[in-house]
Amino acid sequence: MQNQASRYKPQDSIHLLSCCKIAVYTRYACPAYPAENMGSGQLVTVAASLICLTMIKPLFPDFIPAKGKHSSYSGSFSVSRFAPVTMNQVLFKKQLSQDVFLMRLHAPLIAEERQAGQFIILQTDDEFGERIPLTIADADTTEGSVTIIFQVVGKTTKHLATFEPGDELPALVGPLGKPTHIENFGKVVCVGGGIGVAPLHPIAQALKKAGNHVTIITGARTKELIILEKEMQAIADEFIVCTDDGSYGRKGLVTAPLKELCERELKPDMVIAIGPPVMMKFCSETTRPYHVFTQVSLNTIMVDGTGMCGGCRVNVGKEVKFVCVDGPEFDGHLVDFDNMISRLNAYKEIERNHYKCFVEKAFSEKEQEVRI
Amino acid sequence: MSYKPANELQKEAQCLLDEYLSKVTSLKVKERQKIPAQEMPVQDPEQRSRNMAEVALGYSFEQARVEAMRCLQCVKKNCMEGCPVKIDIPRFIDHIAKGEFEQAIAVVKETTLLPAVCGRVCPQEKQCQLHCTLGKSLKDIDKSVAIGRLERFVADWERIHNKTIIPAVKTSTGKKVAVIGSGPAGLVAAADCRREGHHVTIFEAFHKLGGVLRYGIPEFRLPNDIIDKEIETLKAMGVEIRTNFVVGRTRKLTDLLEKDGYDAVFVGTGAGLPIFMGIEGENLVGVFSANEYLTRANLMKAFDRKADTPIYPSRNVVVLGGGNVAMDASRMAKRLGAEKVYIVYRRSENEMPARKEEVLHAKEEGVEFLLLRNAKRILGDEQERVKGIVCLQYELGEPDASGRRSPVEIPGSEFILDADTVIVAVGNGSNPLISQTTPQLSVSKRGNIIVDETQKTSMNKIFAGGDIVLGAATVILAMGEGRKAAAAINKMLTQVHG
Ligand SMILES: Cc1cc2nc3c(=O)[nH]c(=O)nc-3n(C[C@H](O)[C@H](O)[C@H](O)COP(=O)(O)OP(=O)(O)OC[C@H]3O[C@@H](n4cnc5c(N)ncnc54)[C@H](O)[C@@H]3O)c2cc1C
Ligand code: FES
Numbered sequence: 001m002q003n004q005a006s007r008y009k010p011q012d013s014i015h016l017l018s019c020c021k022i023a024v025y026t027r028y029a030c031p032a033y034p035a036e037n038m039g040s041g042q043l044v045t046v047a048a049s050l051i052c053l054t055m056i057k058p059l060f061p062d063f064i065p066a067k068g069k070h071s072s073y074s075g076s077f078s079v080s081r082f083a084p085v086t087m088n089q090v091l092f093k094k095q096l097s098q099d100v101f102l103m104r105l106h107a108p109l110i111a112e113e114r115q116a117g118q119f120i121i122l123q124t125d126d127e128f129g130e131r132i133p134l135t136i137a138d139a140d141t142t143e144g145s146v147t148i149i150f151q152v153v154g155k156t157t158k159h160l161a162t163f164e165p166g167d168e169l170p171a172l173v174g175p176l177g178k179p180t181h182i183e184n185f186g187k188v189v190c191v192g193g194g195i196g197v198a199p200l201h202p203i204a205q206a207l208k209k210a211g212n213h214v215t216i217i218t219g220a221r222t223k224e225l226i227i228l229e230k231e232m233q234a235i236a237d238e239f240i241v242c243t244d245d246g247s248y249g250r251k252g253l254v255t256a257p258l259k260e261l262c263e264r265e266l267k268p269d270m271v272i273a274i275g276p277p278v279m280m281k282f283c284s285e286t287t288r289p290y291h292v293f294t295q296v297s298l299n300t301i302m303v304d305g306t307g308m309c310g311g312c313r314v315n316v317g318k319e320v321k322f323v324c325v326d327g328p329e330f331d332g333h334l335v336d337f338d339n340m341i342s343r344l345n346a347y348k349e350i351e352r353n354h355y356k357c358f359v360e361k362a363f364s365e366k367e368q369e370v371r372i
Numbered sequence: 373m374s375y376k377p378a379n380e381l382q383k384e385a386q387c388l389l390d391e392y393l394s395k396v397t398s399l400k401v402k403e404r405q406k407i408p409a410q411e412m413p414v415q416d417p418e419q420r421s422r423n424m425a426e427v428a429l430g431y432s433f434e435q436a437r438v439e440a441m442r443c444l445q446c447v448k449k450n451c452m453e454g455c456p457v458k459i460d461i462p463r464f465i466d467h468i469a470k471g472e473f474e475q476a477i478a479v480v481k482e483t484t485l486l487p488a489v490c491g492r493v494c495p496q497e498k499q500c501q502l503h504c505t506l507g508k509s510l511k512d513i514d515k516s517v518a519i520g521r522l523e524r525f526v527a528d529w530e531r532i533h534n535k536t537i538i539p540a541v542k543t544s545t546g547k548k549v550a551v552i553g554s555g556p557a558g559l560v561a562a563a564d565c566r567r568e569g570h571h572v573t574i575f576e577a578f579h580k581l582g583g584v585l586r587y588g589i590p591e592f593r594l595p596n597d598i599i600d601k602e603i604e605t606l607k608a609m610g611v612e613i614r615t616n617f618v619v620g621r622t623r624k625l626t627d628l629l630e631k632d633g634y635d636a637v638f639v640g641t642g643a644g645l646p647i648f649m650g651i652e653g654e655n656l657v658g659v660f661s662a663n664e665y666l667t668r669a670n671l672m673k674a675f676d677r678k679a680d681t682p683i684y685p686s687r688n689v690v691v692l693g694g695g696n697v698a699m700d701a702s703r704m705a706k707r708l709g710a711e712k713v714y715i716v717y718r719r720s721e722n723e724m725p726a727r728k729e730e731v732l733h734a735k736e737e738g739v740e741f742l743l744l745r746n747a748k749r750i751l752g753d754e755q756e757r758v759k760g761i762v763c764l765q766y767e768l769g770e771p772d773a774s775g776r777r778s779p780v781e782i783p784g785s786e787f788i789l790d791a792d793t794v795i796v797a798v799g800n801g802s803n804p805l806i807s808q809t810t811p812q813l814s815v816s817k818r819g820n821i822i823v824d825e826t827q828k829t830s831m832n833k834i835f836a837g838g839d840i841v842l843g844a845a846t847v848i849l850a851m852g853e854g855r856k857a858a859a860a861i862n863k864m865l866t867q868v869h870g
Pocket of ligand 2: 302305306307309313322323
């Protein structure tokens with residue numbers, strides 16, 4: 001198991017010779033303090049280090065760096081496509097919508113162990129960066145990769161989005177959390193809101209495989225933000241799309257079709273809702289009068305992800321639970337969402353500043369580059 | 373005690389040294405008793421409560437020698453009784469008195485591996501220094517020979533002068549040992565197994581090594597350089613390091629043995645499960661476990677403006693608890709800009725489990741101690757943010773099972789403290805991750821792994837030590853257990869081998 005790092009992956013033309021990578025890290029002092037937009041359920045904040053790329057030209061006169069990248073410069077400007085894949089390397093990257101990205105990361109051990117419902121924690125900088133949890137959207141044991149889908153909502157995700165195939169993440173740990181309990185429940189409704197569709201995908205897949213009748217409701221603010229539509233449709237026995245603004249599918253919130261399903265004669269045996277906290281709260285409220293068991297997947301603030309700090313704690317019924325080890329999935333009818341949402345906002349202001357600082361820095365960086 | 377800067381202390385020591393140097397080997401007991409105890413030079417309290425640099429600056433060369441001359445060189449070495457790893461204390465101190473620092477550190481290293489750490493964090497006043505004959509004869513434990521400071525002195529001397537010797541590693545045995553966790557227990561077990569020529573891999577959940585030494589104990593008490601140096605030594609010995617690896621999740625414990633070819637495993641995963649008080653309001657925004665608060669500040673460097681990990685901006689901080697963890701959290705809060713920091717502790721100062729020096733330093737830095745008080749309820753505003761804490765007053769009653777006089781609530785003594793932050797530092801349980809994912813492993817009711825006298829667990833080839841066995845204990849005890857386990861592993865592997 002130790003030698004994954006030196007495995008050769010000739011088939012993937014995007015791998016770049018890592019020894020030719022040059023990265024000059026520069027750190028910027030940000031006027032400290034807090035962030036924004038954690039609302040979408042992804043706990044994401046942002047990184048302090050920008051990576052600046054200068055001084056390359058004299059060494060490699062033919063090498064033309066791609067403008068505006070903040071990650072290490074990597075160029076296939078030399079010899080071989082047969083470069084070794086190193087741990088945590090970005091293998092593939094795709095932009096799904098304006099702020100949403102999909103990445104496949106080389107992490108063979110995590111790929112092998114992970115089960116639906118689990119997450120990873122990563123850092124875009126292991127000196128000054130923060131640790132952010134992201135759910136594993138998919139895994140491929142042959143390739144030895146895990147897929148993450150993330151929305152740029154703060155500094156770390158902004159930084160993460162600048163990583164290109166060939167770049168390595170400084171830290172990636174997982175799989176964390178308890179896997180989803182999968183069995184044949186009968187009729188299951190999977191509700192995914194915004195980026196929550198990503199973690200829902202492997203769960204829906206597993207539920208389908210276990211023999212369930214799977215209804216999928218996916219919702220987003222607007223058409224542009226609907227992700228994995230084809231993939232979800234392929235799994236679903238029944239598929240419903242909603243957008244808040246009516247630009248695609250039904251106009252309105254996911255709770256409307258959910259309520260209708262609960263009112264059917266054969267109401268669902270179980271509901272799984274993953275998305276922004278507010279969405280999960282209202283899905284739970286919707287199903288409560290019908291006594292339909294509703295499972296939610298919480299994405300609280302985390303630090304270690306191993307149960308050591310308690311920063312991720314939530315009230316579930318009368319108990320205090322640690323999301324990273326006892327969860328991330330809980331009975332939505334027992335979760336104290338209001339407290340969870342307050343706790344998610346603890347650092348909003350600091351994080352907003354970090355984000356602003358990062359974006360401004362990146363901007364002036366770009367300007368400088370243009371001048372050079 | 374008025375504040376004396378380091379250079380003044382050094383000058384005074386120089387005069388004393390001039391006086392005693394000629395008779396270093398012939399000092400009479402009476403003379404030794406008269407030598408003034410050497411004060412530890414520290415950063416000015418005003419200044420240090422606003423920076424992260426180490427508080428205690430360490431003895432100067434002169435001070436160390438003068439302090440060492442105070443040692444009575446008893447034939448019956450009582451101090452050794454108090455040392456969990458039985459360092460030959462009088463012998464190493466004698467070398468310091470004579471200025472033979474290289475020999476001194478060699479003596480220390482015969483039995484301990486992390487003297488620069490232990491010299492700084494051991495509760496000496498409850499261990500070696502408690503038994504010191506000099507202290508007893510002067511009827512003041514504070515006048516005992518400053519054994520810990522001398523230990524730190526020689527360890528620092530070795531590091532600063534680049535005299536660290538990389539321990540010799542025997543020829544490869546082809547056996548593989550997995551060490552889980554890189555706290556003091558794991559680091560020591562790794563070094564000792566590697567010395568015998570086994571391939572050793574340390575698996576650590578975090579992105580950095582050191583365990584509590586890194587994420588818990590702050591820079592101002594234990595600089596990271598010291599841990600880095602120990603890790604460099606391990607790397608130089610050829611120990612393999614896998615960070616970002618959670619055993620139980622990334623790989624099952626048993627898989628290491630069954631699939632990955634390890635011949636033995638040492639589990640040193642520490643305590644690492646924060647205990648909360650279970651009072652109303654504990655989930656409000658602004659309530660943290662000390663683990664979280666300190667991890668953000670230390671490991672994630674939230675004290676640094678470059679860091680992304682945010683730390684809660686606080687004005688009035690209440691820290692619940694009276695151990696080292698509470699002292700560290702309170703002093704950290706001060707450094708992060710809090711105006712008022714209170715320690716709320718149920719018993720009196722005598723019962724505080726924290727090192728005496730830390731209590732003193734906290735007071736000097738302006739932390740206020742509210743003793744015989746306990747938190748009852750945390751109050752929040754409409755945004756669910758902490759706005760105060762309701763406390764009760766206590767008085768001391770009869771001694772309890774631990775021999776400490778147990779506090780009794782005074783009825784009707786409720787009062788409210790204004791606070792925006794509450795840090796809970798009332799202890800750590802054992803992290804259940806390994807035991808939950810390894811059901812065959814026997815653990816106690818409290819979740820501690822059960823071991824025999826060689827540190828072997830209920831499972832073959834699996835050993836454990838440190839806080840995961842002892843419950844939240846001390847660095848030196850964790851180290852001792854790491855050593856003991858390594859010895860048993862080495863023995864087991866040679867037997868299998870040969
Ligand atoms: C704030 C604070 C201050 C303290 N001050 C003092 C003091 O002044 N003096 C003193 O003597 N003691 C002090 N202690 C106690 C002392 O630090 C501990 O007793 C000691 O560190 C225990 O060592 P350990 O090796 O058993 O575990 P730890 O130091 O806890 O290390 C365990 C390591 O294992 C890792 N780990 C856990 N689970 C896994 C897993 N599943 N897979 C991989 N890795 C894992 C953890 O991340 C951690 O790095 C203090 C403790 C704290 C928290
Ligand atoms: S993230 Fe620290 S305990 Fe869950």
